[in-house]
Amino acid sequence: MNGISHLSGSLLSILKAAKTSHLAAYLDPGSGSFLLQLLVAGILGGLFAVRAFWGRLRGKITRKNDADQDEPDQDEPDSE
Amino acid sequence: MSDALPSSFRDPGGFLFRKDGVLFRQVNPVYREAYDQLMGSGLYRALVDAGLLVAHEEVMPGRTAAPGAYKVFRPEPIPFISYPYEWCFSQLKQAALTTLRIQTTALRHGMTLKDASAYNIQFVGSRPILIDTLSFDPYREGEPWVAYRQFCQHFLASLALMAHTDVRLGQLLRIHLDGIPLDLAARLLPWRTRLNPALALHIHAHAASQRRFADEVPDASTARRRMGRSSFEGLLGSLRAAIRSLQWQPKGTPWAEYQSMTHYSPEAADQKRAQVGAFLDEARPALVWDLGANVGSYSRVASDRGILTIAFDNDPAAVERSYLEAKRRKETLLLPLVMDLTNPTPGIGWDLRERTSILERGPADLVMALALIHHLVISNNVPFDHLARFLARLGRWLIIEFVPKDDPQTQKLLAWRKDIFAEYSEQAFEEAFRRFYTIRRASVLPDTGRKLYLMERNASGS
Numbered sequence: 119m120n121g122i123s124h125l126s127g128s129l130l131s132i133l134k135a136a137k138t139s140h141l142a143a144y145l146d147p148g149s150g151s152f153l154l155q156l157l158v159a160g161i162l163g164g165l166f167a168v169r170a171f172w173g174r175l176r177g178k179i180t181r182k183n184d185a186d187q188d189e190p191d192q193d194e195p196d197s198e
Numbered sequence: 199m200s201d202a203l204p205s206s207f208r209d210p211g212g213f214l215f216r217k218d219g220v221l222f223r224q225v226n227p228v229y230r231e232a233y234d235q236l237m238g239s240g241l242y243r244a245l246v247d248a249g250l251l252v253a254h255e256e257v258m259p260g261r262t263a264a265p266g267a268y269k270v271f272r273p274e275p276i277p278f279i280s281y282p283y284e285w286c287f288s289q290l291k292q293a294a295l296t297t298l299r300i301q302t303t304a305l306r307h308g309m310t311l312k313d314a315s316a317y318n319i320q321f322v323g324s325r326p327i328l329i330d331t332l333s334f335d336p337y338r339e340g341e342p343w344v345a346y347r348q349f350c351q352h353f354l355a356s357l358a359l360m361a362h363t364d365v366r367l368g369q370l371l372r373i374h375l376d377g378i379p380l381d382l383a384a385r386l387l388p389w390r391t392r393l394n395p396a397l398a399l400h401i402h403a404h405a406a407s408q409r410r411f412a413d414e415v416p417d418a419s420t421a422r423r424r425m426g427r428s429s430f431e432g433l434l435g436s437l438r439a440a441i442r443s444l445q446w447q448p449k450g451t452p453w454a455e456y457q458s459m460t461h462y463s464p465e466a467a468d469q470k471r472a473q474v475g476a477f478l479d480e481a482r483p484a485l486v487w488d489l490g491a492n493v494g495s496y497s498r499v500a501s502d503r504g505i506l507t508i509a510f511d512n513d514p515a516a517v518e519r520s521y522l523e524a525k526r527r528k529e530t531l532l533l534p535l536v537m538d539l540t541n542p543t544p545g546i547g548w549d550l551r552e553r554t555s556i557l558e559r560g561p562a563d564l565v566m567a568l569a570l571i572h573h574l575v576i577s578n579n580v581p582f583d584h585l586a587r588f589l590a591r592l593g594r595w596l597i598i599e600f601v602p603k604d605d606p607q608t609q610k611l612l613a614w615r616k617d618i619f620a621e622y623s624e625q626a627f628e629e630a631f632r633r634f635y636t637i638r639r640a641s642v643l644p645d646t647g648r649k650l651y652l653m654e655r656n657a658s659g660s
Contacts, residue, residue: 144208144211145312147347148347148408149411150404150410150412151404152347153411154346154403155342155346155429156425157407159425159429162428162429162432163426166428166429166432166435169432
């Protein structure tokens with residue numbers, strides 16, 4: 119419980135630091151929205167690594183170097 | 199004469215204003231670093247070339263609305279402003295995917311979206327485009343996405359509710375201008391959405407986190423935990439997958455099926471299209487509003503002639519079908535929108551001017567009201583003269599179809615109710631409309647008993 123409180127305290131201090139980092143930022147990120155991202159950052163990073171690995175593997179198989187590109191999708195707006 | 203737009207007041211980075219009828223955007227000195235990075239990093243060019251960001255041209259600061267401007271530029275005009283509560287499911291979905299694509303592109307250029315408002319996206323035909331050039335901040339490694347809450351409220355929660363609960367819940371955006379509160383979305387979504395990993399995280403856990411940390415005040419202890427670049431990209435990938443997975447099929451509503459139920463024979467429909475086309479060629483409008491447009495069959499008579507056409511209908515399924523067709527055909531001049539004519543979009547938001555009413559976004563040059571009058575006069579009890587006055591406010595020209603009382607569609611509306619419409623006749627219709635319009639042409643549609651009119655508003659009729 120103590121650990122969770124400590125973690126929350128650390129995260130909240132990030133929130134405070136972020137408040138002053140962008141002079142023109144005007145949007146309230148919302149404490150809960152901000153902290154949720156930090157709490158699950160490891161999972162999200164893992165997801166990205168898996169997706170990137172899968173993209174590279176597929177790129178090798180299809181002999182296309184598309185590892186750092188978005189997956190094309192017919193739903194997606196026209197690509198850049 | 200310069201006027202700041204009533205919707206452009208939140209961002210200290212700059213604002214929009216009109217001068218002599220031309221739209222400009224001012225960049226304030228506080229946004230200098232970000233603007234220079236946007237223009238110098240290649241991000242602006244990449245987004246504009248991809249059709250994702252509105253292009254602009256810098257002008258002499260002498261035209262600024264306020265002293266001390268860093269830059270002033272003239273953005274390319276957007277033909278018609280629409281709002282998320284007027285979009286169908288796929289329009290909102292495309293706007294969401296466009297926002298994420300822009301954010302991904304921004305990261306590659308060392309920048310990030312500082313907001314993710316659905317109101318920053320507009321449609322040019324079927325294509326969504328970002329209109330807020332000042333939405334970018336330099337990306338600083340380690341910081342989470344400041345616009346995550348707004349993206350989830352404006353896009354993910356709305357689309358999830360439309361897909362999993364009821365498509366009409368998209369109208370909640372008209373009440374909640376900063377997007378649907380996540381605790382409300384979590385309550386309205388079916389329980390099974392908790393088993394969907396993306397919705398479990400971005401809606402349900404997100405709402406719980408907002409509850410848990412709502413009253414927290416940041417303390418002074420040292421921050422160690424950061425959100426690295428790969429985590430940031432993981433967040434965007436997760437949101438993109440969540441949005442892509444949301445589906446809604448436009449089936450089952452009476453209006454989406456109307457085209458196949460109508461009693462028009464193919465020949466009669468062709469003749470009606472030809473007559474509408476002839477009237478359009480006579481009036482030569484630059485902007486058409488088609489009211490009760492259904493899936494846009496007659497709207498396209500106008501847009502295929504090179505006329506910008508806004509196709510309104512109150513059925514989200516009909517608008518969805520029309521939009522998907524516009525997207526398939528890569529149409530640039532047809533914009534289908536959801537709107538209930540018996541309760542048209544009012545002015546809302548701060549000072550009731552932040553989001554404008556449909557009347558303020560007019561007038562059109564020509565209004566079309568085809569196979570509509572019986573629904574408004576009989577189903578909604580609107581007297582002929584009230585309808586004529588309303589339509590005359592919308593535009594100078596009118597193409598209107600009169601549907602007689604013995605028409606099968608009118609009889610269907612009267613089947614279960616008392617006929618209190620003794621005055622519903624072609625003669626009474628013409629008399630009422632002559633108070634506001636001059637009838638230029640009238641043509642009976644063969645085999646139907648219906649009549650198509652081209653009318654021009656009287657000088658004193660607006």
